[in-house]
Amino acid sequence: MERLPNATPVTVSDFSSYIIEKMTIRSKVLLALRWSAGLKALSQVATWAMTLIVVRLLDPADYGLMAMASIVIAFLMMVNELGIGPALVQRPSVDHSDFRVAFGIAILSNCALLACLWIAAYPIAIFFDEPGLVPIIRLMSVQFVLIPFAVIPEARLLRALDLKRKSLVDLTANVAGGLTSLSLAASGHGVWSLVWGSLVIMTLRTTGLIIAAPYFVTPHFSIAKARELLSFGALITADRLLWFLYSRVDVIIVGKILGTELLGIYSVAMQIASLPLQKVNSILNEVAFPAFSTIQNDIALIKQYLGKAVRVISFLAFPVFFGLSSISPPFVRVVLGDQWEQSIIPLSFLACIMPLRMASNIMTSTLQGIGRVGVSVGNLLYACALMPIAILIGSQWGLVGACLAWLVAFPVVTVIEIVRSAPYIKLHLLDFGKLFYLPLVGSCIMWASVRLITSAFGPQKESLLALALMIIVGALVYFLFTALFNRRTLAETLALRSLDS
Secondary structure: OOOOOOOOOOOHHHHHHHHHHHHHHHHHHHHHHHHHHHHHHHHHHHHHHHHHHHHHHOOHHHHHHHHHHHHHHHHHHOOOOOOHHHHHHHOOOOOHHHHHHHHHHHHHHHHHHHHHHHHHHHHHHHHHOOOOHHHHHHHHOOHHHHOHHHHHHHHHHHHOOOHHHHHHHHHHHHHHHHHHHHHHHHOOOOHHHHHHHHHHHHHHHHHHHHHHOOOOOOOOOOHHHHHHHHHHHHHHHHHHHHHHHHHHHHHHHHHHHHOHHHHHHHHHHHHHHHHHHHHHHHHHHHHHHHHHHHOOOOHHHHHHHHHHHHHHHHHHHHHHHHHHHHOHHHHHHHHHOHHHHHHHHHHHHHHHHHHHHHHHHHHHHHHHHOOOHHHHHHHHHHHHHHHHHHHHHHHHHHHHHHHHHHHHHHHHHHHHHHHHHHHHHOOOHHHHHHHHHHHHHHHHHHHHHHHHHHHHHOHHHOOHHHHHHHHHHHHHHHHHHHHHHOHHHHHHHHHOOOOOO
């Protein structure tokens, strides 16, 4: 019989309470996942459609400028709250004074970042040799005024695993931001359509979170209380910065070496390839972190849930990303337009690495949830040592070389991450191989089948109808492989529809 963690003799009453508690956590996690996935699916369909239209309307140089500005803003977003949001979620209990101190820290840090960004706008523009970056960076810095007001409402929703209201807020903000970018791009506003779309998303998201989980406090500055929050938050911040360095340093390297236009092509290829990753990861991370925080002392349950998560993610992610890679030539020419022809090979390469990035991210959320942020930081140090060097070397051969660097170096990073994390999550390298080798094999067969059809059609026969046919064939090939060799994972994925499964 299973023993309670850290318990001595286990009574029937204790054991029953423990089982009921675990079932309650499971039900809450699945319900949160269902709401988050359902509403984000709606958001994804709408924002994907608008993103693809905006890509057709804008030039590569517009996306290059936005990528340069975004790299700076995204970097500061990693440190803007000093990790106090996750600290509020991960702590076993929080009180009113914790929220007051967290609010005070958020105000101070974001105001400081706003001032720094205004001063640094000119040096950043000089580094990239793009004077047009100055007004873009300064306008986008307004976001830091809004962020402190979202920290507490978001933390409260995540602690309660109340993702219904949070997902509704995200859906509304993303759709409104997408419509803003679309209307401005259609009116000929170029890169400013992307800038204003980003500001609309942040404004509506902050407003929506305040309405969804109102909790009004006055800021309080207590060194002792701040030290408690920042002790965990500092590790989270270090983790975020290291993740940012290895995952976004490609923009700096490609922009500096290859220039604005090729950076625009690279960033669009990366954006299209990672769209499913961004949407699914936002679902997984906002569920996984608080969920694993709740069960952080139950290693057996952590192993069970993480294994199931990786198995289901692999089952869905490999065919989606490999499918996108296989249809990249007609997808780019038909959907994006001829001006993006150079993004075909980068898109094909980058999409194939995304399943591993997705599995890596869920493992990071698990380590953070169980309080092993130091292990995650160590993993990212290895990534920071390998990825920038690989991309720098690959960029000497242009866009294709930079993308090939991801294919070569990131699997090595993933193996290191699994080996270092194994003692804490009880899933070893061979375990991970068993979790996703069948989806990988099935997706490779699907990729080859679709590429054969793509070559048979040829560029002169590419159309939306032909693209739809390729997608259908790919789906049928993967489903046939699954029906023959991987029925268990199919049944397990379908069973997620039921809270009692």
